[in-house]
Amino acid sequence: MISNPINILARWISTSRHFVAFTGAGISTESGIPDFRSPGGVWSQNEPVYYNDFLQSHDSRKEYWRQKSIAHQDFTNAKPNISHEILSLWEKRNLLKGLITQNIDGLHQDAGSETVSEIHGTARWVNCQSCSWREKADLHVEQFVETGEVPSCPECNGLVKHSTISFGQSLDPAVMSQSNAWSQKADLYLAMGSSLVVQPAASLPVIAKESGSRLVIINRDSTPLDNLADLVIHEPLGETLKKAEEAILNSDKL
Ligand SMILES: [Zn+2]
CATH class of the missing domain: 3.40.50.1220 (TPP-binding domain)
Structure with missing residues (x-):
């Protein structure tokens, strides 16, 4: 031994x-x-969007979706x-x-x-901030990349965000x-x-x-x-x- x-x-x-x-x-x-906290990681190049700003400002939501769409590529290619x-x-x-x-x-x-x-949380899903609607993220990321339009909930028109915990979110x-x-x-x-x-x-x-x-x-x-x-x-x-x-x-x- x-x-x-x-x-x-x-x-x-x-x-x-x-x-x-x-x-x-x-x-x-x-x-x-990449470790998003490390040099070269997503947060060394971008200011993270805080949850309250996401809720309150359309520009913040657009910036949030822009950052998330970049990170999504890393996730979909990874094994x-x-x-x-x-x-x-x-x-x-x-x-x-x-x-x-x-x-x-x-x-x-x-x-x-x-x-x-x-x-x-998980970046593989998105969910509505007002009701229980959730769906796989891929299609919504693709649509955002194509149109630049921030998605809204098909059930209640609420705000749609990745199912990850943002800064400032419980x-x-x-x-x-x-x-x-x-x-x-x-x-x-x-x-x-x-x-x-x-x-x-x-x-x-x-x-x-x-x-x-x-x-x-x-x-x-x-x-x-x-x-x-x-x-x-x-x-x-x-x-x-x-x-x-x-x-x-x-x-x-x-
Ligand atoms: Zn909803």
């Missing part, structure tokens, strides 16, 4: 009862989606990578019980994950309550590809740890929660998960 960090992680995953994963932008950069696929596999094998993500790109679902809590209470419940129930909490700085990303792993879970962090750079973690791996994510999966498949050697 060799107790390297990968083998420790693999053993903890194999023996967990309520394994919960948390993912941030770092999991999708390996699919070619899930090995990390998304392994997390989906672990769910299918009933190892992973819940997946919380900060990402809005829908790549976890593309990889086949079903038990996903999207704390910042998180979805149902999604947050599920994410909190999973974090409290976890006995293994694997946070990866997130700098764990932005709320609520910064607090969910702490909730898990304080509720008695083991906390593992895989991230390229160090995070403010590294000191709290039982295991920290500063290695590329895809490679690390691939090695962990191989170790699980050879678990007699763990």
Whole structure:
């Protein structure tokens, strides 16, 4: 038995009862989606549109749709990578019980994950701000790019926006309550590809740890929660998960 960090992680995953994963932008950069907070990312080049401005000003709505239409290209061209696929596999094998993500790109679902809590919403859908109408985003983005017209709700003529959480917009209470419940129930909490700085990303792993879970962090750079973690791996994510999966498949050697 060799107790390297990968083998420790693999053993903890194999023996967990309520394994919960948390993912941030770092999991999708390996699919070619830029971290929108990083240099070169969408928010280094554009002023984000705040939710109140979206509600109050037509010009802000137009700017919002312009930015979202650019980001949409990145999402539609992107494919899930090995990390998304392994997390989906672990769910299918009933190892992973819940997946919380900060990402809005829908790549976890593309990889086949079903038990996903999207704390910042999803860019794959648009929805009305006044009624319950929602639809896939693609057609509406295409129409905006063609006509420059900001879409309105076909049911009630209300304002239509991507189903993501904008700056100044409240998180979805149902999604947050599920994410909190999973974090409290976890006995293994694997946070990866997130700098764990932005709320609520910064607090969910702490909730898990304080509720008695083991906390593992895989991230390229160090995070403010590294000191709290039982295991920290500063290695590329895809490679690390691939090695962990191989170790699980050879678990007699763990
Ligand atoms: Zn409506």
